[in-house]
Amino acid sequence: MGQDFYQILRGLRLKATPKRIAMLEILDAERGYLSPEDIWKRMRKQFGRLGLPTVYRNLEGLYGGGVISRVIHPNRQLYYYLCRNEEHHHHFICISCRRVEDVNFCAEKELQDAVTGGIKGKVLSHILQINGLCFTCLQKEGTARAY
């Protein structure tokens, strides 16, 4: 993934400001999920003046445009993650080291059937996320908690 962030932003009709590009670069360099504040801290190394609201506003725009995905941690905070996988999928998140793994399974059809058949409603969105400990963290022990 090189310098096509400019194109991606333009595709969303967002101006390709240095800050937005830096955000994408930071997310791209990370294999785990980051909080808005994490991103802000890393960005401040490059930018003298940078407000947290800018980070929030941009994350919202990028998430809305489908460029990044988000994770809802059991601690109720939102974290963001840059997805390279084009297909619809879900995530396994490590509670301890924040690693994200794509899970190429989705019960979309079954869920749709349950709703169309029984409830007769309309599905707007669905959340499917697995929270746990990745292989590495599992070795280290001492991290387990009942989430």
Add this chain to the structure above:
Amino acid sequence: MGQDFYQILRGLRLKATPKRIAMLEILDAERGYLSPEDIWKRMRKQFGRLGLPTVYRNLEGLYGGGVISRVIHPNRQLYYYLCRNEEHHHHFICISCRRVEDVNFCAEKELQDAVTGGIKGKVLSHILQINGLCFTCLQKEGTARAY
């Protein structure tokens, strides 16, 4: 569901205070999800003095004990719901009228397999929730939004 709330609370080693019983009664009388503040407002009709922290603390205890379940709304707030269904299941929630319907489907095995096989991690919990509009709200139109 009659007056066994006393027993339920004792089973969790929680003191059966009038407020805890009232909370369960309120949740039991509702087929939709309620916010802590909703519950607080309803309880204030019966109790002169009642703090919101009490509601939060008790919801936490009841949720921890598995007596009530919770819903994570796309708006990021937590809502609570008294589950009558004993088996493991998930929820369809109506974004508009707050109705909750049980979805007797869970991809537990597939998820476990994905994690055990590919990621080799440990599953601590999983979230599976469908957000949408129930049949009734679907008729009324005008409520749709992209969540």
Add this chain to the structure above:
DNA sequence: ATATTTGCAAAAGGTTTGCAAGACG
């Protein structure tokens, strides 16, 4: 009697808003 529970007030913590100044296209 004693461990829990509660009220109150205050703090915490993440997220949002308003608006004038600045930057992209």
Add this chain to the structure above:
DNA sequence: CGTCTTGCAAACCTTTTGCAAATAT
């Protein structure tokens, strides 16, 4: 240039905490 972005400060709102007084068993 016009519109979209940003900084800053302040507000928002849900949730949590500390502690003394009240209550369940």
